[in-house]
Amino acid sequence: MLRYLTAGESHGRALLGILEGMPAGVPLVPEDFAGLMDRRQGGYGRGPRRLVETDQVEILSGVWRGLTIGSPIGLLIWNRDHRFAVLEPPTLEEELVAEAPLTVPIPGHADLAGALKYGFDDARPVRERASARETAIRAALSVPARRLLEETGIRSVGFTAVLGEVPARLPARTTVAGMREKIARQGGCFATPDARVVPVWKRLVDEARERGDSLGGVAEVWVDGLPPGLGSHVDPARRLDARLAAALMAIPAVRAVEIGQGISQSAMTGKKAQDPIRYSPKTGWTRPTNLAGGIEGGMTNGERLVVRCFMKPIPGPCRTGSADLRTGRAAVPAFYRSDTTAVDSLAAVAESMAALELAGAMLEKFGGDTLDDLRAALAHFRYRLPRPKG
Ligand code: EPS
Numbered sequence: 237m238l239r240y241l242t243a244g245e246s247h248g249r250a251l252l253g254i255l256e257g258m259p260a261g262v263p264l265v266p267e268d269f270a271g272l273m274d275r276r277q278g279g280y281g282r283g284p285r286r287l288v289e290t291d292q293v294e295i296l297s298g299v300w301r302g303l304t305i306g307s308p309i310g311l312l313i314w315n316r317d318h319r320f321a322v323l324e325p326p327t328l329e330e331e332l333v334a335e336a337p338l339t340v341p342i343p344g345h346a347d348l349a350g351a352l353k354y355g356f357d358d359a360r361p362v363r364e365r366a367s368a369r370e371t372a373i374r375a376a377l378s379v380p381a382r383r384l385l386e387e388t389g390i391r392s393v394g395f396t397a398v399l400g401e402v403p404a405r406l407p408a409r410t411t412v413a414g415m416r417e418k419i420a421r422q423g424g425c426f427a428t429p430d431a432r433v434v435p436v437w438k439r440l441v442d443e444a445r446e447r448g449d450s451l452g453g454v455a456e457v458w459v460d461g462l463p464p465g466l467g468s469h470v471d472p473a474r475r476l477d478a479r480l481a482a483a484l485m486a487i488p489a490v491r492a493v494e495i496g497q498g499i500s501q502s503a504m505t506g507k508k509a510q511d512p513i514r515y516s517p518k519t520g521w522t523r524p525t526n527l528a529g530g531i532e533g534g535m536t537n538g539e540r541l542v543v544r545c546f547m548k549p550i551p552g553p554c555r556t557g558s559a560d561l562r563t564g565r566a567a568v569p570a571f572y573r574s575d576t577t578a579v580d581s582l583a584a585v586a587e588s589m590a591a592l593e594l595a596g597a598m599l600e601k602f603g604g605d606t607l608d609d610l611r612a613a614l615a616h617f618r619y620r621l622p623r624p625k626g
Pocket of ligand 1: 246
């Protein structure tokens with residue numbers, strides 16, 4: 237079982253993560269983190285915080301001479317902008333310089349529900365932990381998982397598919413590698429292959445920022461190279477689509493998750509909503525269409541995994557009507573520094589959460605204490621897949 241745990245507040249001293257269950261022998265060096273950490277911080281519409289943080293990941297344990305050793309991997313990211321962690325009761329002087337209490341909860345944020353649950357009349361402790369800053373350490377934890385997947389021929393890409401109501405145009409047929417290349421070639425300030433949508437999205441973000449408003453959207457993740465049979469139909473808790481959906485819903489501001497064309501499938505007739513099955517000795521079992529997004533019966537079917545995450549507009553900048561936790565009187569939340577949109581970051585985080593879930597599913601199916609054990613079991617499985625004579 238691959239499991240992980242994170243700790244840290246948005247403006248606390250650091251973010252901490254532990255990943256347990258990785259086999260030995262997976263290559264991992266500090267340089268593996270930089271590209272993803274940059275992507276997660278980037279995207280047009282992020283607030284000024286991204287200019288403050290460098291999000292450099294320190295490997296504290298579980299890696300020796302560039303390889304995992306099977307023990308828990310400990311990771312750390314220091315917060316440069318830290319002011320929250322007062323470990324002992326504050327002195328009078330600290331009280332005087334402390335940030336004003338946040339007594340007016342932001343509608344749409346965790347503030348109110350968290351304050352009611354934990355008995356606070358100041359939303360700060362809730363807001364600090366509910367902040368999407370925590371996804372920095374989740375992305376970092378996904379890096380060993382991604383390395384494991386890459387070492388077994390599995391590749392993923394995450395991108396912004398829709399910003400606000402404006403979709404990007406996506407290439408009809410391309411591989412994950414091709415998609416990565418197109419996004420890099422486009423090179424603009426959004427993770428999209430569509431150069432023409434970039435100025436439109438920029439304008440939308442600029443207008444929203446000027447209005448003190450925010451924008452949501454849809455991030456999409458593709459994964460190529462997955463063997464069939466990850467997850468299982470035999471037990472509800474082992475269904476991979478359910479596990480992926482849970483992992484992706486656990487990203488702040490994500491309100492819905494779609495596997496493949498799940499939403500439009502529901503409006504199709506049954507005859508149109510299924511992907512036909514084909515077999516040839518050369519290409520094996522394939523499907524000419526992929527409405528299922530690579531999962532049937534809670535298992536991978538060997539096609540590309542396609543998942544989409546729907547993110548609501550970030551509530552921070554909106555200053556929607558609220559009420560004071562101490563007086564109950566109608567009030568407007570205090571100005572709160574935030575992002576105008578973070579859908580591009582969502583693309584990086586969604587890909588990370590999917591990688592953690594998929595690496596876990598690979599380890600459950602193929603096991604092994606070392607990467608080589610896992611590869612051998614995978615090779616055996618591929619060999620024993622049914623091959624009719626054709
Ligand atoms: C966030 C509010 C902003 C975002 C933050 C998430 O932070 P701050 O209040 O410090 O300006 O920038 O995201 C990150 C810092 C990050 O690294 O993703 C919130 O309240 O969710």
